[in-house]
Amino acid sequence: MSTLEIKDLHVSIDTEQGSKEILKGVTLTINTGETHAIMGPNGSGKSTLASTIAGHPRYNVTSGTITLDGEDVLAMSVDARARAGLFLAMQYPVEVPGVTMTNFLRTAKTAIDGEAPSLRHWTKDVKSAMAGLKIDADFAGRNVNEGFSGGEKKRVEILQLELFKPKFAILDETDSGLDVDALKVVSEGVNRAAEGHEMGTLLITHYTRILRYIKPDFVHVFVDGRVAEQGGPDLADRLEEEGYDRFLAVGA
Amino acid sequence: MxxxxxxxxxxxxxxxxxAIAGFTEEGENLSPLNEDSSPLGGDASKAHSHGAGAGVPDSSRAGRLTSYRLEDFKALTGREEDWRFTPLKxxxxxxxxxxxxxxxxxxxxxxxxxxxxxxxxxxxxxxxxxxxxxxxxxxxxxxxxxxxxxxxxxxxxxxxxxxxxxxxxxxxxxxxxxxxxxxxxxxxxxxxxxxxxxxxxxxxxxxxxxxxxxxxxxxxxxxxxxxxxxxxxxxxxxxxxxxxxxxxxxxxxxxxxxxxxxxxxxxxxxxxxxxxxxxxxxxxxxxxxxxxxxxxxxxxxxxxxxxxxxxxxxxxxxxxxxxxxxxxxxxxxxxxxxxxxxxxxxxxxxxxxxxxxxxxxxxxxxxxFDDQHLFYLMSRGIDEKTARRLVVRGFLNEIIQKIGVEELQTRLNETVEAELAATEN
Structure with missing residues (x-):
């Protein structure tokens, strides 16, 4: 079992008006085998948490710690974090010109595993994972995310999740912009990954609908950069009915 | 048109x-190395508007002067349409x-x-x-x-x-x-x-x-x-x-x-x-x-x-x-x-x-090649050097592939690698 531990994390970004604190002391522990949903209104800091774990340079950690099995994640470079077993499925995947999906996937897999995957198995794995996510075979020859629709980009993120087999997957609003069919396909991919190998999932979402397909063990509600409430799956049901107003009223 | x-x-x-003095984003300015640079229009356009020069307006490529005789071409100033980007010095x-x-x-x-x-x-x-x-x-x-x-x-x-x-x-x-x-x-x-x-x-x-x-x-x-x-x-x-x-x-x-x-x-x-x-x-x-x-x-x-x-x-x-x-x-x-x-x-x-x-x-x-590309590739475990190479190699490879001479393609790929290695130092 692996553990991703976030302790009293404070994160700020630089704005034109100076430094602005987004996360104001977040504490969270995720073990492999668990699925945690982080929910909350827009601007509550959910995506900031995701990007900070991945090491996006825009976010400055002013205090607190993130450790993976006791190792200091904050001291690691972005690529080292990925190699250590963290994976961020991005809300807005980036188009990378000139690099084909095939080349990208193999290069990343090689970097993460520290050795090139066996060609025969790899090709088969990629094909079947693509088929499972209903991604056209011709995407393999296209440049990374270039000209992909929003839904296609999300599928490709989950494709990587399935192929790279991280210890912890952070899904940053993977459900946004997906229609019901695509949401189902993507959720099935996440579930396959979680069943296929030991993985912890941090599912960040604004809406509860993805929780019909990916069942959380724990639900954390983010409001204004802090965890305002925690609970089991039933908390999500309550949010479905009541929305976030209850928390916002308290905040105001 | x-x-x-x-x-x-x-x-x-x-x-x-x-980054380069004398250039604007519009590319209208002339090379700063050329004398008498003026963003207001080239020598050619002036000459042509008076019916001088080659006698054909350079608004059409068809009108470009061609001649085997050197003396038919006027001395260059750097203001000509086809020389405006070239540092004559x-x-x-x-x-x-x-x-x-x-x-x-x-x-x-x-x-x-x-x-x-x-x-x-x-x-x-x-x-x-x-x-x-x-x-x-x-x-x-x-x-x-x-x-x-x-x-x-x-x-x-x-x-x-x-x-x-x-x-x-x-x-x-x-x-x-x-x-x-x-x-x-x-x-x-x-x-x-x-x-x-x-x-x-x-x-x-x-x-x-x-x-x-x-x-x-x-x-x-x-x-x-x-x-x-x-x-x-x-x-x-x-x-x-x-x-x-x-x-x-x-x-x-x-x-x-x-x-x-x-x-x-x-x-x-x-x-x-x-x-x-x-x-x-x-x-x-x-x-x-x-x-x-x-x-x-x-x-x-x-x-x-x-x-x-x-x-x-x-x-x-x-x-x-x-x-x-x-x-x-x-x-x-x-x-x-x-x-x-x-x-x-x-x-x-x-x-x-x-x-x-x-x-x-x-x-x-x-x-x-921006920080977003870099972050995306690095977040997948790829180190910065490899990420950079991946993008440039892929970008240029489209042309290299069209050459159809294997030795030359290999040599050019090596040249690309060497060029990239030079940036890293």
């Missing part, structure tokens, strides 16, 4: 625009003085079906496919003492020829070459420019009826070289011509490749790749002259830039004349700016004088 644009995609303001005097130095030495490797001769400039083949379009080309033409003529014999198949031009030093020189692909010949010619040279070069390419010719011009000069090269092809009936330019080396390289259709049903493909490092000026100005019905042309140039004052210029003129019905044409230029301080100018010009065409299009993008 002429459509002129210096195109920058997306993050326009970030593409190193202010770095031309090694090729526009001013007689280039009387020793020309790069030509050595050749030929397969069956190819012959090489050295002939006088009075040979009938000299002037058969080209005519100078600017002062430097005319200067080189008149100063050349001899011409190298490479012939692919009629009906010869699978001909391969490599001409290596090794610079003989930095005294300004002139070089002349004629490549003749006789009717129905098929082959590939590599012109490899290496060593140190200051040279005004004219290459005429006569692609005769039904021939299928690929010419690859590699500029792998040493850092001190200055190279102005006019490479003009006459593409005859049902001929296929592929021209590939690869420019890495040299202090200043200015290539003006052109393809003129001289018969119906012909096809011209013009591809290029360039990689500019700090301080290099690499300029490519193309011209595709659709003067015949039912011809096809396709142009794609891709460039990478890195380092302070790396400057590339790409100008692509496509002219579809009134008589060129059934033309199908496309041109594109794509640039990848890898570091701050580099500048890419890109100007596609498309003139269409008939509506009865299959298609005509142009595109230009100048993008930046």
């Amino acid at each position: 002429t459509d002129t644009a210096t195109a920058f995609s997306g993050e326009k303001a970030r593409i190193g625009a202010p 770095r031309l090694g005097g090729l526009h001013k003085n007689v280039p009387a130095g020793a020309a790069p030495i030509v050595t050749s490797e030929l397969s069956d079906g190819a012959t090489v001769e050295t002939v006088g400039m009075d040979d009938v083949r000299v002037g058969s496919a080209g005519i100078p379009e600017d002062r430097v080309a005319a200067n080189g033409w008149n100063a050349a003492k001899e011409a190298t003529v490479l012939t692919l014999g009629a009906n010869a198949e699978n001909v391969k020829a490599t001409l290596t031009l090794t610079g003989a030093g930095l005294e300004a020189s002139a070089q002349h070459m004629v490549i003749v692909a006789e009717p129905n010949s098929r082959g590939l010619v590599v012109i490899d420019h290496v060593g140190s040279a200051v040279v005004a070069e004219n290459i005429e390419i006569d692609v005769q009826d039904g021939a299928d010719l690929t010419v690859v011009s590699v500029q792998a000069w040493e850092d001190d070289s200055i190279h102005a090269s006019s490479q003009q092809a006459k593409v005859s009936k049902d001929a296929q011509f592929k021209h590939i330019v690869v420019t890495f080396g040299g202090d200043l390289v200015r290539l003006t490749p052109s393809a003129r259709f001289a018969g119906t049903g012909a096809k011209a493909e013009m591809f290029g790749l360039y990689f500019a490092d700090a301080g290099q000026h690499l300029e490519h100005r193309l011209f595709v002259d659709h003067a015949q019905p039912r011809c096809t042309s396709n142009v794609l140039y891709k460039g990478a830039l890195q380092g302070k004052d790396a400057h590339t210029v790409w100008v692509g003129d496509v002219l579809i004349r009134k008589e060129a019905e059934g033309t199908d044409s496309y041109e594109a230029n794509r640039n990848l700016v890898l570091t701050d301080g580099a500048r890419a100018d890109s100007v596609p010009n498309l003139e269409i004088e008939t509506g009865l065409i299959e298609g005509a299009g142009h595109a230009s993008t100048t993008g930046r």
Whole structure:
């Protein structure tokens, strides 16, 4: 079992008006085998948490710690974090010109595993994972995310999740912009990954609908950069009915 | 109608625009190295508006002055439309003085079906496919003492020829070459420019009826070289011509490749790749002259830039004349700016004088290898160095793949690697 531990994390970004604190002391522990949903209104800091774990340079950690099995994640470079077993499925995947999906996937897999995957198995794995996510075979020859629709980009993120087999997957609003069919396909991919190998999932979402397909063990509600409430799956049901107003009223 | 644009995609303001003094984002300003630079319009436009100069307005590419006589071309000021991006002071005097130095030495490797001769400039083949379009080309033409003529014999198949031009030093020189692909010949010619040279070069390419010719011009000069090269092809009936330019080396390289259709049903493909490092000026100005019905042309140039004052210029003129019905044409230029301080100018010009065409299009993008690309690739475990290489290699590979000569492709891939290694240090 692996553990991703976030302790009293404070994160700020630089704005034109100076430094602005987004996360104001977040504490969270995720073990492999668990699925945690982080929910909350827009601007509550959910995506900031995701990007900070991945090491996006825009976010400055002013205090607190993130450790993976006791190792200091904050001291690691972005690529080292990925190699250590963290994976961020991005809300807005980036188009990378000139690099084909095939080349990208193999290069990343090689970097993460520290050795090139066996060609025969790899090709088969990629094909079947693509088929499972209903991604056209011709995407393999296209440049990374270039000209992909929003839904296609999300599928490709989950494709990587399935192929790279991280210890912890952070899904940053993977459900946004997906229609019901695509949401189902993507959720099935996440579930396959979680069943296929030991993985912890941090599912960040604004809406509860993805929780019909990916069942959380724990639900954390983010409001204004802090965890305002925690609970089991039933908390999500309550949010479905009541929305976030209850928390916002308290905040105001 | 002429459509002129210096195109920058997306993050326009970030593409190193202010990094080179005297340039604006619009690319309207002239090279700051040229005297009397004024953003208000060139000498050519003034002269033409009074009916002077060449007597034809340069609003159309068709009106460009062509002549074998040097004295027909006025002294350059740097304000001319076709010289406005070129720093004349770095031309090694090729526009001013007689280039009387020793020309790069030509050595050749030929397969069956190819012959090489050295002939006088009075040979009938000299002037058969080209005519100078600017002062430097005319200067080189008149100063050349001899011409190298490479012939692919009629009906010869699978001909391969490599001409290596090794610079003989930095005294300004002139070089002349004629490549003749006789009717129905098929082959590939590599012109490899290496060593140190200051040279005004004219290459005429006569692609005769039904021939299928690929010419690859590699500029792998040493850092001190200055190279102005006019490479003009006459593409005859049902001929296929592929021209590939690869420019890495040299202090200043200015290539003006052109393809003129001289018969119906012909096809011209013009591809290029360039990689500019700090301080290099690499300029490519193309011209595709659709003067015949039912011809096809396709142009794609891709460039990478890195380092302070790396400057590339790409100008692509496509002219579809009134008589060129059934033309199908496309041109594109794509640039990848890898570091701050580099500048890419890109100007596609498309003139269409008939509506009865299959298609005509142009595109230009100048993008930046940015932190978002880097973050995305690194977040997948790929280290920064590999990420950078992945992007550049992929970007340029599209052109390298079109060459079709394995040894040369390997060598160019190695050159790309070496260029990238240089940024990392």
